[in-house]
Amino acid sequence: MELDGHIPGGPLPEKWDRHRFELKLVNPANKRKFELIVVGTGLAGGSASASLAELGYSVKTFCIQDTPRRAHSIAAQGGINAAKNYTNEGDSIWRLFYDTIKGGDFRAREGNVYRLAQVSNAIIDHCVAQGVPFAREYGGLLANRSFGGAQVARTFYARGQTGQQLLLGAYSSLMRQVVAGRVKLFPRREMLDLVVVKNRARGIITRNLITGEIESHSAHAVVLATGGYGNVYFLSTNAMASNASASYRCHKKGAYFANPCFTQIHPTCIPVHGTYQSKLTLMSESLRNDGRVWVPKNPGDRRLPGEIPEPERDYYLERIYPSFGNLVPRDVASRAAKAQCDQGKGVGETGLAVYLDFADAIRRDGRQAIEKKYGNLFQMYEKITGEDPYEVPMMIYPAVHYTMGGLWVDYNLMSTIPGLFVLGEANFSDHGANRLGASALMQGLADGYFIIPYTMGGYLTSVSLEEVDASCPDFREAGLLAKERIHRLLSVNGKRTVDEFHRKLGLIMWDYCGMSRSNAGLEKAKGIIQQLRSEFWEDVKVPGRNESFNQSLERAGRVADFLEFAELMVDDALARHESCGGHFNEAYQTEEAEPLRDDQNCCHVAAWEYAGEGKATVFHKEPLVFENVSLARRSYK
Numbered sequence: 285m286e287l288d289g290h291i292p293g294g295p296l297p298e299k300w301d302r303h304r305f306e307l308k309l310v311n312p313a314n315k316r317k318f319e320l321i322v323v324g325t326g327l328a329g330g331s332a333s334a335s336l337a338e339l340g341y342s343v344k345t346f347c348i349q350d351t352p353r354r355a356h357s358i359a360a361q362g363g364i365n366a367a368k369n370y371t372n373e374g375d376s377i378w379r380l381f382y383d384t385i386k387g388g389d390f391r392a393r394e395g396n397v398y399r400l401a402q403v404s405n406a407i408i409d410h411c412v413a414q415g416v417p418f419a420r421e422y423g424g425l426l427a428n429r430s431f432g433g434a435q436v437a438r439t440f441y442a443r444g445q446t447g448q449q450l451l452l453g454a455y456s457s458l459m460r461q462v463v464a465g466r467v468k469l470f471p472r473r474e475m476l477d478l479v480v481v482k483n484r485a486r487g488i489i490t491r492n493l494i495t496g497e498i499e500s501h502s503a504h505a506v507v508l509a510t511g512g513y514g515n516v517y518f519l520s521t522n523a524m525a526s527n528a529s530a531s532y533r534c535h536k537k538g539a540y541f542a543n544p545c546f547t548q549i550h551p552t553c554i555p556v557h558g559t560y561q562s563k564l565t566l567m568s569e570s571l572r573n574d575g576r577v578w579v580p581k582n583p584g585d586r587r588l589p590g591e592i593p594e595p596e597r598d599y600y601l602e603r604i605y606p607s608f609g610n611l612v613p614r615d616v617a618s619r620a621a622k623a624q625c626d627q628g629k630g631v632g633e634t635g636l637a638v639y640l641d642f643a644d645a646i647r648r649d650g651r652q653a654i655e656k657k658y659g660n661l662f663q664m665y666e667k668i669t670g671e672d673p674y675e676v677p678m679m680i681y682p683a684v685h686y687t688m689g690g691l692w693v694d695y696n697l698m699s700t701i702p703g704l705f706v707l708g709e710a711n712f713s714d715h716g717a718n719r720l721g722a723s724a725l726m727q728g729l730a731d732g733y734f735i736i737p738y739t740m741g742g743y744l745t746s747v748s749l750e751e752v753d754a755s756c757p758d759f760r761e762a763g764l765l766a767k768e769r770i771h772r773l774l775s776v777n778g779k780r781t782v783d784e785f786h787r788k789l790g791l792i793m794w795d796y797c798g799m800s801r802s803n804a805g806l807e808k809a810k811g812i813i814q815q816l817r818s819e820f821w822e823d824v825k826v827p828g829r830n831e832s833f834n835q836s837l838e839r840a841g842r843v844a845d846f847l848e849f850a851e852l853m854v855d856d857a858l859a860r861h862e863s864c865g866g867h868f869n870e871a872y873q874t875e876e877a878e879p880l881r882d883d884q885n886c887c888h889v890a891a892w893e894y895a896g897e898g899k900a901t902v903f904h905k906e907p908l909v910f911e912n913v914s915l916a917r918r919s920y921k
Contacts, residue, residue, distance in 0.1 A: 286906065296394060327728035333467055334460070357725070357728065363429065432608070474838065476766040486749075550566060551680065552569055552680050618799055662674065684794075686724060697735060770841070855892070856892065862880065864881045888906060891903075
């Protein structure tokens with residue numbers, strides 16, 4: 285079955301403007317009659333809640349943390365892209381569009397990506413109006429820096445705290461609506477299921493993480509903005525609370541899951557340092573503006589970096605990719621780092637690291653200039669590793685960071701379940717097979733501030749929705765199923781901890797469905813995952829009870845979903861007979877070990893439909909049509 289993304293016709297630059305005009309509007313007096321649910325309070329969810337409430341809708345917003353300020357968007361460091369061309373380098377909406385399409389290895393929709401580039405400038409203006417303290421040049425203009433995959437400086441930033449500052453802007457707008465009474469905020473709630481009434485999303489089931497109470501909430505439509513699924517790998521740069529349960533619950537209710545094997549490995553992370561480490565720490569891609577990546581030329585060279593002279597250093601990114609150098613896209617830099625370590629050139633105790641060296645930049649610009657740009661990042665690195673990056677090079681290694689896959693949505697950001705809209709990292713829509721740096725914040729805010737306010741109105745005026753509440757049979761049934769699942773988790777009473785299963789699953793996924801994949805390895809992984817899932821339901825130990833604060837129970841539910849979702853990721857990787865972006869299958873590579881796409885057979889979005897317990901998921905395709913750019917081999921040399 286082929287899916288239709290409902291991309292508007294006409295010239296690419298005119299699609300969004302014409303579509304906005306053609307969407308029906310909700311009368312201002314009628315907006316307050318509609319109740320909307322927004323799940324998630326990061327940049328996508330927070331901006332959506334604020335924008336929808338500002339329009340007059342009655343919004344119920346659900347936050348897994350104690351406050352929206354703790355959403356994982358706060359961890360984003362380097363910046364947010366926009367096509368302002370302040371640097372006068374020839375940037376434009378078209379160039380941002382093309383860089384994003386190319387960066388995603390031509391596996392994203394033209395229509396969605398162009399719209400993202402179109403609204404990028406409005407995002408910056410909006411955030412400046414909110415008071416977001418972007419860095420500025422001496423004359424007062426907003427400053428820009430470069431990021432991977434682009435040859436222009438288009439990334440706006442606030443030192444290494446850009447995500448935090450943008451989130452505070454969205455948070456202030458959200459709380460203004462809370463005070464005004466148009467948003468009701470539900471903190472410490474975890475979504476356990478989606479409620480579908482007559483084939484439309486009409487509410488959610490949640491668990492109060494403090495009391496354990498199972499709650500039902502109804503609405504006219506549901507907006508899901510719950511982030512990505514990187515924690516399926518156990519070790520990732522994601523916050524510990526980040527999970528896939530909300531998305532996966534929606535998938536099991538009928539929402540197709542698109543491109544789940546497209547995961548991003550970030551090249552600039554602090555390497556693993558211990559067996560019982562719970563997460564990894566990102567070092568912003570912006571550091572590659574001034575830091576030079578290198579390894580010793582000779583395999584097995586264990587000298588300290590200061591003892592290795594320049595002629596014996598291999599600045600391999602600058603050597604292999606002279607046009608982009610250290611600012612190649614993330615998937616390219618990650619594979620290159622792995623290749624150097626596989627050749628025995630890795631550094632550090634484990635040999636699974638490369639150097640990121642700022643000595644040249646400090647000599648050129650002075651320490652004070654580097655502190656101004658990256659000071660908090662350098663402090664964070666020193667606090668974690670005990671080494672001063674002003675004096676010795678950082679050691680970095682790739683780690684799981686972002687997921688380009690997500691629930692399938694059309695141009696209006698609506699899933700295959702009518703009334704369920706999916707925003708930000710939770711959907712698949714804008715990044716293809718690899719996300720360019722500084723584009724995640726751009727997409728989250730574009731979806732929340734500038735897209736969902738229009739498309740939500742178009743949906744609400746196109747359907748006739750009967751009144752439902754939490755007492756209707758569909759809500760009662762969903763609530764009972766949620767309680768039964770919790771009871772089942774608590775009743776296993778085995779001997780192995782939840783983290784033990786999660787850590788083992790993460791290792792399987794990293795080894796067989798990580799930076800490099802093979803068909804034999806993926807087939808092996810599928811069998812191991814199935815066995816591990818069986819062991820989980822026979823031997824997991826979940827202490828405590830439901831009627832209280834119980835983080836072991838929280839994690840158990842999420843890991844149970846990861847154990848099912850991981851198999852879907854493997855199936856998707858097996859079904860994609862090519863290498864592209866973050867999906868590198870060893871069977872499909874050029875003589876230079878670069879990804880080898882198959883545009884004739886694989887130029888599509890892979891969307892998976894849940895078919896029921898124990899049944900194989902159903903594979904659907906959405907063909908990707910390129911009318912404005914040529915499908916070219918992606919080269920950064």
